[in-house]
Amino acid sequence: MDKFQLLKNKTPNKLKILNDPIYGFIQIPNTLIFDIIEHPYFQRLRRIMQMGFSNLVYPGANHTRFHHAIGCMHLMQKAIRVLRFKQVSISDEEENALYIAILLHDIGHGAFSHALEHSIVNGISHEEISLKFMKKLNEEFNGQLTLAIQIFEGKNPRKFLCQLISSQLDVDRLDYLKRDSFYTGVTEGNISSDRLIAMMNVKNDELVIEKKGIYSVEKFLIARRLMYWQVYLHKTGLVAENMLVNVLKRAKELAEKGVELYASSALHYFLYKQITKENFTVNTLEMFSKLDDYDILSAIKEWTNHQDRVLSTLSKMIVNRKLLRIEMQKNDFPDNYISKKQEKTAKKLKIAENETHFFVFKQQISHIAYNFNKPILILNKKGKLKDIAKASDQLNLQALTKPVVKYFICYPK
Amino acid sequence: MDKFQLLKNKTPNKLKILNDPIYGFIQIPNTLIFDIIEHPYFQRLRRIMQMGFSNLVYPGANHTRFHHAIGCMHLMQKAIRVLRFKQVSISDEEENALYIAILLHDIGHGAFSHALEHSIVNGISHEEISLKFMKKLNEEFNGQLTLAIQIFEGKNPRKFLCQLISSQLDVDRLDYLKRDSFYTGVTEGNISSDRLIAMMNVKNDELVIEKKGIYSVEKFLIARRLMYWQVYLHKTGLVAENMLVNVLKRAKELAEKGVELYASSALHYFLYKQITKENFTVNTLEMFSKLDDYDILSAIKEWTNHQDRVLSTLSKMIVNRKLLRIEMQKNDFPDNYISKKQEKTAKKLKIAENETHFFVFKQQISHIAYNFNKPILILNKKGKLKDIAKASDQLNLQALTKPVVKYFICYPK
Amino acid sequence: MDKFQLLKNKTPNKLKILNDPIYGFIQIPNTLIFDIIEHPYFQRLRRIMQMGFSNLVYPGANHTRFHHAIGCMHLMQKAIRVLRFKQVSISDEEENALYIAILLHDIGHGAFSHALEHSIVNGISHEEISLKFMKKLNEEFNGQLTLAIQIFEGKNPRKFLCQLISSQLDVDRLDYLKRDSFYTGVTEGNISSDRLIAMMNVKNDELVIEKKGIYSVEKFLIARRLMYWQVYLHKTGLVAENMLVNVLKRAKELAEKGVELYASSALHYFLYKQITKENFTVNTLEMFSKLDDYDILSAIKEWTNHQDRVLSTLSKMIVNRKLLRIEMQKNDFPDNYISKKQEKTAKKLKIAENETHFFVFKQQISHIAYNFNKPILILNKKGKLKDIAKASDQLNLQALTKPVVKYFICYPK
């Protein structure tokens, strides 16, 4: 197939192999994939950390979305090899579309991951932005991404292709759990992506796991749950992320009032404009493609000297890692507990009461370990399928389908 | 303290450091410990594999009880360091006793682990034999093992000392799960011994785990359960182990009838004598200390040519890894299913019907993931203790307290 | 000792343990060390990558100077434990000074490591700046860093204390080689820090290696050499670093002419002022302490739109990873080879000839694998010392004492 030709001696200057501390070597399968990786949109992911401020808790966690996406592509290569070995037919075109779809599945993520979505880029999800990027790239690459986009949107009739990109056991999760566990040093979150992939199969066009992989799936679910509560929802990380959201919200508030703020042109654009899903133009996409962790953190560093007390105080706390205190519990906090903290804070920081919400706030978090609406299917030897929650002989996975809810409150020390 | 002097330049010929693929380096803390390790009783453990015939399934699993015991000692050093850092007082004498107790906790294990207990060394458990060894060594070492024995027997008033040796989260398990997972390559069984030890504390003289270790404990329980079903109770391993028991039973039967059998003197002793708890003398102990995997497997190899058809057939099947077929299920097998298999086998192998039970047999296995009678206690920040099964916010560990029962049947292919 | 009290239950909010993907857990030994780590000067290291632009080649290499410094402290704890076990006396005060000295040994490094030293912060080395930071901190901490400074300056009469901080086998190298190898995924550069430390001893106040560690030292030297040529001096990394130097030089040129440049206040300070060793005041130090990778890279991103053609072109090339071509060889390049490239470049990029040196330049690099002036000493069993280059039985380490020189030239594709 012409357009997917292999990277051979003909293209000696094209990078063929990447080192990965986790998988050893990662091979770039062909020149189209290579060119997509080289595109500035994709290179931007080098400047966005996968885990945002988690490095304040786990100093090893500085890995980037770039590396994660490349890792996903590697696991996809393995998955395709396994499925073909089991005589699932996957065409070369589908293969390539899977690589593209998984490489680009997170390309719409903003700087510091989710923080932007809750502050300055509202009303449009990162998935929607990913789709915009993919469509733009599809134009540049003369339609070669069409099938990838169909799969990314979940519209391909062969469901397993879509499930490899997005499901409870997709290649994305197989990489990020492994990768985040590796870089944080939380070895308990480590999963055996290799074994899970080796157990994959396809039945009735659905992605399924063979029965002897049942303990591996259980283990995967438990490891994921552990990673959520111990890492992704770690108290210090939560504080830092919320403080980041607040400092950006404050900046936007000031921008709306016309106050001048140090900001790169990309950040300036999103601070001073009201972007919604409706007015998210090609130009907006271009500006978005310039925005990364460096814009945000360098601005915050500068804001430490801003005359606005709320902005500068929050900024200093973040930069010097003097974070708010956090309390977390199973039940909600009473309103007067918060109001008292706010009063105290107003005095202590010499700010108005209606500004204390930047420093004193509560929130509810919730996590579902297993979503029974989109079950992980187990294939037994007789070819029958069963929801893992029912196939498991003991673990009472049913319990994992209930969301766990916790509440936290933050306030100055 | 004289008797526990460090291994220093004075004793340059004494081995100080051992390589361990898992922990890097293991230090032998003093000369008493060194001398115990050098004792022939302990050196015997070099010739007993930790996982018996599991290497027929997992070819990497050839690690020995010797290495496991040494690994336990290493983890005990870590545990003591952590507890002392948390201001739990542990005297030098107690420290040493803990090393001795954990080194020797399994010294009474027979060749091929549990197989002997079910065939030629009946009526006495390996724990009882361990105790006999410890008492004998205590004589040789002039009473220096007295405290270790008290701890091993669970009789020390400071309960946590005993719990470090034997409990649901003892140092034994912390090593063997990690080690077995490592050598089998079943990475999913890997546990973070380091983190679990870092979370240890003592409250009311009980060994407890600090609250932020709760996910690690859950993970540990799930990993252990996975190891049981995927490794320790792996179908092929079960078949091989039961065939081993049967070949030894048959040999004993023949020995009782006076049939001559190739056997080392140690094996000969246990085949031709009826050993019970009552007549297990010092001499028996000495013979037991000569018996290891090499006696058993070299005899079986020789028995492949024995004239007894049952003995030689079983032996050949083991040596050449032509194992019986196994079926496993949640419900018991009907009696006539077995009797039909037995009829068929009698004809096929040309043996008497009353000999078919060596080739056709069923069995029930059962495993409890968490024993709520001896709970793992979680210590919260206010200093209160809670059973992990109740402290866990979701996992429904309660479900893990119910035994999982399965049935299997073996018969010739 | 009051001032070095352990981090115990009294200070429950002080972070005690850090995760490290390489070593597992790292313990912070006491509150003084903790407070130094918390200081904004030290926290700055979180925002400086250890390997600068090497992540353009090895996407996993995003680890920070913060993590490296902490890792060094961990290895220092091990080294002290080993040496004390071998009856080398090290006082509590010396122990603490070693922790401080190793934590701070690199605190004077600028953003993107060495790039600053060759562009905007001239005439003063990072070691000198480290010393300034240490003296400033010593004031803040009431003289508690005095001994650490003496050791850092190499002025302590017990030479081994200084050698642990700086020598051919110091703790710094033991961590960075291991860490850089780990994060790049270049497993061949991995060294056994544990074994090298286990082989350390002190003789005549010199840090020495016991004879049976000789192969480990050889291996260490070879691994280091491999890391230099394969990683630190990797062609793509060299190009990127030199382009970074050039873009900063150009910016400084423009600044000197009064051209306006987007820059954070810290970067602005160093672009628009002429800083030398002589006028490096406390205020300069304060500004330096604000400058990190985020200032540099966010400025370069913005400069991609600057009207100066040289500045914007270089910036775009860096941000989008469209790097110059590089050729490397053992011999120097002839002058006319370069001048031809420059002519071509002037035309292609539409810039003046005297500006082409930003895009076309050659350089000589040189690396010595083993410096025989400060030999690594091997201690044999009779207590005699020998230079490793002579103690090695075959490897001809002598050859490693000669510098390897290479030349490279860069120019636009």
Add this chain to the structure above:
Amino acid sequence: MDKFQLLKNKTPNKLKILNDPIYGFIQIPNTLIFDIIEHPYFQRLRRIMQMGFSNLVYPGANHTRFHHAIGCMHLMQKAIRVLRFKQVSISDEEENALYIAILLHDIGHGAFSHALEHSIVNGISHEEISLKFMKKLNEEFNGQLTLAIQIFEGKNPRKFLCQLISSQLDVDRLDYLKRDSFYTGVTEGNISSDRLIAMMNVKNDELVIEKKGIYSVEKFLIARRLMYWQVYLHKTGLVAENMLVNVLKRAKELAEKGVELYASSALHYFLYKQITKENFTVNTLEMFSKLDDYDILSAIKEWTNHQDRVLSTLSKMIVNRKLLRIEMQKNDFPDNYISKKQEKTAKKLKIAENETHFFVFKQQISHIAYNFNKPILILNKKGKLKDIAKASDQLNLQALTKPVVKYFICYPK
């Protein structure tokens, strides 16, 4: 191709995937390979440790020749994939022959590796025995091993096929260095098999390494050298191996005199018969195929009680790990040094002077790190080949071509 059909659903009972602690999963490529692995000749390798008595020094080193052979097959799969990617044509038949040849390359190894060759199976090398096994298997498998045998014998015109099986950088070494380093815990011997394989290519039908792999080859040679001196020729290991040779020699001496010895029938055969290359019949091969570590060690255990003082003393020393003392140095030992030790030993052990050579003996060992007669060839970008010893820019690999010679003497403590 019929005879090499993949292991698919049709053969559900055939083992498809093996766990390996080093590589994760190893796939068995087809049913022919599967059947060879299942053959009793090959299964015997499960009972022969790869490193003989090295586990007396490195307690983790209990891995078997079985596992090593399987590991080689896995690396061969990788090598073939890499070479084909680089457009080296390898037919399906050649591929299969490579798997067979590498699986069986060591099948002629005796129990405890080299010890047998120097004691009871003289005058025929293990390579010659391997060939006998392969020819026998070729009959059983109807000629399907013919091409494999040709490659194993080095007779295939495409030299690189033979070099993959046997050369200075063959797949055998790539596995055993990695595996032995892994199981001993001597991490410094670890090599990057993956990278070396990734750098393989074929030029003029020779196996070559691409230029950018040069540092990896250097590192490989140094790691190998380190493994030899630190592990394979470790003093304690040398003592134990020589004692093993001596105990077998003594047994053979006694057997020749008609003294009765406990021995399995296979061991009996080789003790009481004089086997030479000339009378090594099919029957001899069959007996050889029964002989493994278990025969040897269980006999030695029994011999601890033999009336022959030399035999029993040596046996006890081995079993209880009370080994002889060893001295090693660069120069030969003077004759009178030995004769004095022998006199002393005769008295101490109450044996005749002409029996002391079993306890007091000296030996010369020699190792060449790099054999320039069969150079490792480096392929530069212009397609030219160079011996690595000349291509390396500094390391003076020339020095590695000289054999290092050492002398050791053993005697009772």
